[in-house]
Amino acid sequence: MTGWRMWVPLLLFAGFLGVAGYQLSQPKNEFIESRMVGRELPYFDLRAATADRPGIASAQFRDGQPRLLNIWASWCVPCIAEAPYLERLKEQGAPIVGVAIRDRPEDVARFLERHGNPYVAIGADDLSEVQFAIGSSGVPETFVIDGEGRITYQHIGDIRESDVPVLLEQLREAGA
Amino acid sequence: MIAELGLAALWLAAALAGLQTIAGFLAVRANTPTALGALIRPAAVVQGVFAGLAFCALLYVFAITDLSVKLVASNSHALKPMVFKLSGAWGNHEGSMLLWVTVMALAGGLIAVIERRLPDRTMQATLAAQGFVAMGFYAFLLLSSNPFERLPIPAEVGMGLNPLLQDIGLAFHPPTLYFGYVGLSIAFSFAVGALLTRQVTPDFARAMRPWVLGAWVFLTVGITAGSYWAYYELGWGGWWFWDPVENASLMPWLAATALLHSASVLAARDALRVWTIMLGVVAFSMSMLGTFLVRSGILTSVHSFAVDPERGTFILLLLALYIGGALLLFALRASTISEGKRFAIASREGALVVNNVMLSAILAIVLLGTLYPLLTEAFDVRVSVGPPYFNPVGAIFVVPMLLVMAVGPLLRWRQDRFARISREMMALAAILVVALILVAVLGAVALLPLLGLALAAMLAVASFLPLRGRKLTRVPIATWGMVVAHFGIAVALFGMASESAFTEERLAALEPGGTTQVGDWAVTLDAIVPVAGPNWTAIEGQLSARLGDGAPIEMRPQSRTFWAPPQQTAESVLATRWNGQLYAVMGDAAGDGRWQVRLWWKPFVTFIWYGGLLVALGGVLAIIGRVIDDLRARNRRRRAAELGEDPAPEDRLPEDRWPEDGWPEDRAPGPPIPEESPA
Numbered sequence: 095m096t097g098w099r100m101w102v103p104l105l106l107f108a109g110f111l112g113v114a115g116y117q118l119s120q121p122k123n124e125f126i127e128s129r130m131v132g133r134e135l136p137y138f139d140l141r142a143a144t145a146d147r148p149g150i151a152s153a154q155f156r157d158g159q160p161r162l163l164n165i166w167a168s169w170c171v172p173c174i175a176e177a178p179y180l181e182r183l184k185e186q187g188a189p190i191v192g193v194a195i196r197d198r199p200e201d202v203a204r205f206l207e208r209h210g211n212p213y214v215a216i217g218a219d220d221l222s223e224v225q226f227a228i229g230s231s232g233v234p235e236t237f238v239i240d241g242e243g244r245i246t247y248q249h250i251g252d253i254r255e256s257d258v259p260v261l262l263e264q265l266r267e268a269g270a
Numbered sequence: 271m272i273a274e275l276g277l278a279a280l281w282l283a284a285a286l287a288g289l290q291t292i293a294g295f296l297a298v299r300a301n302t303p304t305a306l307g308a309l310i311r312p313a314a315v316v317q318g319v320f321a322g323l324a325f326c327a328l329l330y331v332f333a334i335t336d337l338s339v340k341l342v343a344s345n346s347h348a349l350k351p352m353v354f355k356l357s358g359a360w361g362n363h364e365g366s367m368l369l370w371v372t373v374m375a376l377a378g379g380l381i382a383v384i385e386r387r388l389p390d391r392t393m394q395a396t397l398a399a400q401g402f403v404a405m406g407f408y409a410f411l412l413l414s415s416n417p418f419e420r421l422p423i424p425a426e427v428g429m430g431l432n433p434l435l436q437d438i439g440l441a442f443h444p445p446t447l448y449f450g451y452v453g454l455s456i457a458f459s460f461a462v463g464a465l466l467t468r469q470v471t472p473d474f475a476r477a478m479r480p481w482v483l484g485a486w487v488f489l490t491v492g493i494t495a496g497s498y499w500a501y502y503e504l505g506w507g508g509w510w511f512w513d514p515v516e517n518a519s520l521m522p523w524l525a526a527t528a529l530l531h532s533a534s535v536l537a538a539r540d541a542l543r544v545w546t547i548m549l550g551v552v553a554f555s556m557s558m559l560g561t562f563l564v565r566s567g568i569l570t571s572v573h574s575f576a577v578d579p580e581r582g583t584f585i586l587l588l589l590a591l592y593i594g595g596a597l598l599l600f601a602l603r604a605s606t607i608s609e610g611k612r613f614a615i616a617s618r619e620g621a622l623v624v625n626n627v628m629l630s631a632i633l634a635i636v637l638l639g640t641l642y643p644l645l646t647e648a649f650d651v652r653v654s655v656g657p658p659y660f661n662p663v664g665a666i667f668v669v670p671m672l673l674v675m676a677v678g679p680l681l682r683w684r685q686d687r688f689a690r691i692s693r694e695m696m697a698l699a700a701i702l703v704v705a706l707i708l709v710a711v712l713g714a715v716a717l718l719p720l721l722g723l724a725l726a727a728m729l730a731v732a733s734f735l736p737l738r739g740r741k742l743t744r745v746p747i748a749t750w751g752m753v754v755a756h757f758g759i760a761v762a763l764f765g766m767a768s769e770s771a772f773t774e775e776r777l778a779a780l781e782p783g784g785t786t787q788v789g790d791w792a793v794t795l796d797a798i799v800p801v802a803g804p805n806w807t808a809i810e811g812q813l814s815a816r817l818g819d820g821a822p823i824e825m826r827p828q829s830r831t832f833w834a835p836p837q838q839t840a841e842s843v844l845a846t847r848w849n850g851q852l853y854a855v856m857g858d859a860a861g862d863g864r865w866q867v868r869l870w871w872k873p874f875v876t877f878i879w880y881g882g883l884l885v886a887l888g889g890v891l892a893i894i895g896r897v898i899d900d901l902r903a904r905n906r907r908r909r910a911a912e913l914g915e916d917p918a919p920e921d922r923l924p925e926d927r928w929p930e931d932g933w934p935e936d937r938a939p940g941p942p943i944p945e946e947s948p949a
Contacts, residue, residue: 100601101601103548103597103600104600104601107555107593107594107597108594110641111586111589111590111594113644114562114566114586117647117648118566118586221858223858
């Protein structure tokens with residue numbers, strides 16, 4: 095082997111270091127976007143997660159009214175953080191349907207008592223079936239559903255103050 | 271208190287690694303025996319002791335569930351069984367790193383005590399390199415991942431352990447791989463030491479070989495166990511997913527396999543010097559690279575580790591320092607290392623070179639497939655590389671490699687003619703062709719599994735051919751190791767090919783009482799019952815599986831839901847027969863009183879893991895054989911020295927030694943090759 099060939103491994107390695115270093119310096123998008131956006135809601139029919147709100151079925155979304163579908167759980171800490179902004183969305187006229195993931199009725203009731211109850215209906219998804227079917231991989235996530243039961247927008251993670259106008263705009267567009 | 275002692279021991283070990291590095295560096299530069307040089311071996315030993323103490327301290331705080339230690343609070347729970355409390359000590363980022371440096375320090379101490387073959391200077395350079403590698407890991411632990419960190423206020427309860435990880439197999443799976451990685455770090459240190467002092471000799475290869483073999487055995491066991499774990503625990507019915515984490519363990523194995531064979535050539539024939547050094551660096555690079563890929567979270571994987579970009583940066587820096595440094599040293603020094611002994615292409619060495627090139631090509635393919643998403647992501651394209659790439663592209667090199675593997679061990683060292691082994695080659699070719707035709711006629715099988723089945727049949731026979739015409743009691747243990755390992759590859763290949771060719775799958779929605787058919791099995795869902803465990807609840811399907819008119823076997827797969835932290839797992843159930851496994855997984859309710867049940871009949875699937883274990887057993891036999899040879903040679907040298915004689919030449923080169931019963935006619939080394947005069 096001649097001298098210059100001995101440098102090839104080092105050069106290849108330097109190339110790898112460059113790419114890896116660049117990738118590490120990039121903010122990583124951890125969000126897994128749902129492939130269901132733009133499609134119709136999958137079929138589901140969930141019993142009520144708490145005594146004072148009804149359960150929810152996919153058929154009910156086809157009445158012409160756009161809604162927010164909020165995937166949450168009483169054991170989820172970011173859900174506490176987003177509770178005030180859900181409340182604000184409700185005050186501004188957004189109908190919000192909840193799906194409680196792997197929860198117990200008494201925990202749901204306690205959470206709602208403490209952090210407010212912005213929901214018109216809450217279904218209980220004990221095995222995350224609905225959650226996975228609509229392409230959500232974590233809690234909380236919020237979907238915009240148009241009047242024909244189609245998913246038009248997905249928000250991943252807790253809703254922050256800056257997300258409120260975005261969601262309202264999406265909801266308005268879904269109704270148009 | 272114990273936690274603080276552990277931390278103190280860790281700092282002391284780090285300081286000793288520093289001493290080892292600096293003293294080693296100075297001693298190698300001085301080139302004469304110095305007082306500093308005499309410190310190096312003891313420093314390595316004491317470093318091992320302190321690292322061991324630190325790890326014991328960590329085990330202790332986990333054993334008593336000391337919730338004031340952050341690591342315990344976030345990874346353990348007072349109610350967990352003791353074995354999982356202890357395995358929790360290394361079932362997390364900080365603890366696993368501590369385990370890693372501990373094993374590395376213990377191994378460093380061990381070579382400091384026992385390795386006496388190499389020149390002093392080479393040994394000092396080796397231990398300096400070892401200390402330098404260890405220092406990086408100590409810095410990583412102490413500066414960014416202190417396992418003994420206390421909480422300001424002790425936690426009230428521990429945060430448990432990922433339920434998927436509460437599995438006895440998994441508790442011991444990562445350490446197995448770490449032992450493999452650490453063994454490769456020793457090989458790396460030997461390579462750097464040899465390169466620094468330009469002592470790339472057969473003795474260097476012999477000193478390095480047991481560590482490579484040991485690392486290789488651990489990696490083989492680790493990969494085999496990991497594959498079986500993924501097979502039964504994930505409940506997906508597959509045994510290899512080309513997941514980045516799996517690739518991260520496969521790549522060092524491929525490099526170690528190549529290194530092992532090239533070190534054998536160097537030890538026996540003093541050839542392939544530069545190539546062996548290169549592979550020594552590459553093998554350790556692959557284990558570091560794997561660690562980086564897994565821990566930095568730079569690639570997405572089914573294995574979610576504690577992912578942290580800061581840690582990723584740290585490992586990348588270590589990687590740049592060690593591997594970049596070693597490759598730079600290689601570039602500067604390698605051309606000054608003289609070429610080893612010559613050999614003809616038709617020779618044992620020639621076959622080993624071909625296999626080494628094939629293994630390296632497979633390694634490059636796996637590496638490229640693993641890193642490809644990283645490359646494309648730089649251009650904002652997200653891709654996932656899977657079996658459609660790895661299987662066919664890998665096969666391009668695996669198939670010729672297996673062919674050479676069948677023939678290579680039959681060739682003589684140095685120079686041979688294929689005509690001499692034409693009978694054996696014809697027989698193997700006949701087996702290959704007959705198997706191909708038989709399988710193709712008897713079943714509709716895809717190309718790759720078809721090739722796999724035929725090659726497995728040929729290789730199984732070929733692996734025993736090196737024994738023909740020899741007195742079996744006289745065959746060296748290391749040769750038995752080769753035979754067993756090669757046979758293991760044939761067995762595993764048969765399992766893989768059979769699984770992919772003949773697996774039958776059935777997804778059925780059954781009412782209690784309903785029956786479905788998979789392969790020759792009739793499976794009935796007798797009942798669905800809820801069951802509860804200590805930290806989970808589950809839906810259990812009570813299945814009875816019946817083969818023909820045989821007695822039914824009960825199978826009880828579960829769909830489990832854990833609540834701390836919330837997670838759902840499928841507890842699959844396997845019924846193992848000599849000729850395959852029936853695999854059952856419980857699915858969800860179909861809604862109308864029926865339940866989804868997923869069933870597979872996988873003929874001979876278990877051969878994959880039996881094969882893996884045979885390969886590892888072959889490695890163990892090779893280690894035993896080599897170590898016994900070394901000890902005998904050492905004793906003879908000592909006796910010769912006591913008598914004031916020069917050691918007999920055969921003690922310097924055990925592989926070249928004329929066997930006591932003489933070489934069988936067809937296995938003596940071929941004639942020497944004349945050195946070509948430079949043109």
